[in-house]
Amino acid sequence: MYQTHSSIIRVSNVQICRNCKGEGYLTPKPVHIGHGNYEEKLAEECRICKGSGLVKVVKEIETKIFAKDPKDENQYRIKLKKRT
Numbered sequence: 001m002y003q004t005h006s007s008i009i010r011v012s013n014v015q016i017c018r019n020c021k022g023e024g025y026l027t028p029k030p031v032h033i034g035h036g037n038y039e040e041k042l043a044e045e046c047r048i049c050k051g052s053g054l055v056k057v058v059k060e061i062e063t064k065i066f067a068k069d070p071k072d073e074n075q076y077r078i079k080l081k082k083r084t
């Protein structure tokens with residue numbers, strides 16, 4: 001088999017932020033300050049998605065085209081490899 005072409009494709013899509021589960025902010029657990037009293041912590045903006053609840057994921061896919069016979073362009077095979 002002969003490798004004829006190779007290129008890298010970038011695919012980006014938007015996914016729900018896993019850090020805050022799409023909420024955009026994190027609510028810390030109330031801290032026990034004694035005698036059954038809890039201090040409520042204020043919600044913090046998620047640092048991963050900066051409050052949007054969504055993150056952009058970029059994946060790189062390497063494509064390689066192999067020709068079985070370099071003289072016959074109809075016989076080829078494409079290989080995809082995930083890089084990220």
Ligand SMILES: [Zn+2]
Pocket residue numbers: 017018019020021022023024025046047048049050051053054
């Ligand atoms: Zn987030």
